[in-house]
Amino acid sequence: MKFNTLKWTENGLEIIDQRLLPIHEKYIILSTTDEVCQAIKTLAVRGAPAIGVAASYGVVVAAKESTSIDFVRSSMKKLRLTRPTAVNLFTALDKMESQLETAFDSGDPINFLLCIAQEIHHEDYRICKNLSIHGAELLSDGDTVLTHCNAGALATSGYGTALGVVYAAVESGKKISVFADETRPLLQGARLTAWELAKNDIYVTVICDNMAATVLREGKIDHVIVGADRIASNGDAANKIGTYPLSICAKEHNVPFYVAAPLTSFDFSIATGAKIPIEQRSEMEIHTIFGMQVAPANVSFYNPAFDVTPFSNITAIISEKGIARQPFNSILKQWSIK
Ligand code: MRU
Numbered sequence: 001m002k003f004n005t006l007k008w009t010e011n012g013l014e015i016i017d018q019r020l021l022p023i024h025e026k027y028i029i030l031s032t033t034d035e036v037c038q039a040i041k042t043l044a045v046r047g048a049p050a051i052g053v054a055a056s057y058g059v060v061v062a063a064k065e066s067t068s069i070d071f072v073r074s075s076m077k078k079l080r081l082t083r084p085t086a087v088n089l090f091t092a093l094d095k096m097e098s099q100l101e102t103a104f105d106s107g108d109p110i111n112f113l114l115c116i117a118q119e120i121h122h123e124d125y126r127i128c129k130n131l132s133i134h135g136a137e138l139l140s141d142g143d144t145v146l147t148h149c150n151a152g153a154l155a156t157s158g159y160g161t162a163l164g165v166v167y168a169a170v171e172s173g174k175k176i177s178v179f180a181d182e183t184r185p186l187l188q189g190a191r192l193t194a195w196e197l198a199k200n201d202i203y204v205t206v207i208c209d210n211m212a213a214t215v216l217r218e219g220k221i222d223h224v225i226v227g228a229d230r231i232a233s234n235g236d237a238a239n240k241i242g243t244y245p246l247s248i249c250a251k252e253h254n255v256p257f258y259v260a261a262p263l264t265s266f267d268f269s270i271a272t273g274a275k276i277p278i279e280q281r282s283e284m285e286i287h288t289i290f291g292m293q294v295a296p297a298n299v300s301f302y303n304p305a306f307d308v309t310p311f312s313n314i315t316a317i318i319s320e321k322g323i324a325r326q327p328f329n330s331i332l333k334q335w336s337i338k
Contacts (some may be wrong), residue, residue, distance in 0.1 A: 001151045002199050005050055006057070007117065012064070013057040015045045018154060022195035030229065033062045033075040040089075043186060047155020048229045048265050049124045052088030055079045056117035059096045063103075063110045072100065072109075084277040085238055085306045086229040087267045092120050114119055124157040127262045127320040132164030135225070135318040139169040139176055144224040146179040146212065146250075149191035149240035151260065152225025161260040162225040165318065170202060177203040179221060181212055181305040185285040185303065209242050214252040224250045226262040226309075233336065235311030235328035236273025237261070240303055247313035256315040267289050268336040273308035281305045301305060 006015045012031035019024050019042060028044070030036045036058035039045050045054045053208060062075035075226060076093055096116060103112035125240060135183065139145070145166055152163030169176050178197055183189035188261075190206050197204040215221055224246060228237040237243075237259045250257040270276065281300035287293060295301070317324045324331040 001158055001196075003153070003157065003196075005154050005158050006045060006054055006121075008057055008060070008114065008121075013054065014063055015039060015054065016154070017044045018192060020045055021154075022191050030058075031061060032065060033058055033078060036061055037078050037082050039063070039069060040079075042119070046188070047086040047152075048086035048148060048227065049128065049156040049161070049262060050154070051083060051086050051230040052092035052264060053117075053121045053124055053157050055082070056096055056120045059093070060082060060110060060117050061082075063113050068111075069100065069104045069109075079300045085279045086265070088229075088264045088319055091195045091264050096121060097322050102268050104129045109119065112282070121157050124264070125143070125198040125263065127264070128156045128159040128161055129168070130163060130320040131260060131318055132159060132168035133263055134322050135165030135258065136168035137176075137314070138174055138256075138258065138318075138323070139165065139174060139223065140175040141186040143169075144177045144179065144220060146181070146215065146221040146224045146246075146255075148181045148189060148209075148212075148224075148226050148243050148246050149183045150196070151239075152193060152196045154192050154196055154226065161227040161318075163197065165225055165258075166197075166202060167200065167330050174248065177205070179205050179207055179215055181209045181242065181246070183242060184205055184209055185281075185289075188240065189228055212246055213252075216249050216255055221255050224255055224257045225260055228259050228265050229306055230276050231259070231261055231266045231317065232270045232273045233268050233332060234272050235314060235317060235324070235332060236276070237314065237317070238276045238278070238306045238308045241307050244309045244313075251313050252304050257309075257313060258316050258318055259309070259314050260318040263321065263335060265308050266319075266332075267334070268332075273310065276306075276308055278307070279305040
């Protein structure tokens with residue numbers, strides 16, 4: 001990739017500030033837990049795997065801020081409260097927490113915790129690349145993919161899931177082009193997906209969310225591929241709001257609909273998507289765009305950040321273990337066994 005999503009430096013966690021893309025490619029350093037929490041809440045760093053990696057480094061930042069294990073514990077609690085839907089945040093923090101006492105007993109908690117955070121970071125890159133290589137088998141030379149939100153290098157530790165599949169197909173010599181839904185309200189598709197694909201020389205066409213049904217009916221799309229923030233045991237998948245209606249449109253037009261996600265985005269403790277907590281975000285994101293008011297202030301707004309696509313609308317789920325096709329039950333059960 002021609003940019004770094006996040007990296008550890010001696011001053012703290014460096015991230016590309018995704019709030020400023022595509023206008024400015026600016027890197028910022030987060031050196032307090034409050035800064036890490038704020039960056040996650042305001043989507044300076046975002047995307048399920050990247051949130052998990054950032055939170056892991058957030059624990060190292062906390063250990064640098066104070067030598068007290070209680071301080072680090074309470075910082076972890078703050079990190080857990082940043083965003084509720086992506087399960088990667090909790091999986092990563094659980095792993096950090098399981099090593100906390102050993103880290104403090106070692107006499108060098110900062111370096112001990114840093115090693116675990118780096119392991120989570122590098123492991124995420126490796127598994128995203130592996131799942132992308134599996135997914136690339138589904139694409140043929142000349143295909144066009146429609147995606148929603150940003151499930152690319154920016155949303156992970158640097159390779160991507162849905163866009164990772166595109167990158168892996170291109171790396172294997174196939175010519176692939178992409179349609180990107182703009183993804184209201186925060187425009188991750190227009191701002192981020194289009195930016196990173198263009199930066200990597202992949203032909204991309206941005207459409208408004210309400211044009212997806214039309215491009216599917218016009219036969220312009222061979223596959224829809226999206227990421228996920230949390231996948232339940234039955235295959236129901238939470239992803240950016242607007243993914244569910246896209247799955248209905250894909251089904252209506254007989255276009256395969258794939259969800260690409262690492263096992264760290266699966267929550268085998270819940271049976272169905274009905275149990276996935278859906279983040280509700282500020283009404284400001286709807287009535288004001290880049291500082292300009294676009295709706296009357298004296299009306300109501302409703303802003304769920306994610307929706308759940310029922311497993312029945314998903315053609316296949318792609319993970320580092322391979323490709324799960326319908327019926328999902330037995331294969332997802334195998335994937336749930338570590
Ligand atoms: O609110 P965001 O931008 O964090 O939402 C991100 C998504 O919905 C992604 O599609 C998902 O996290 C998968 S990232 C590989």
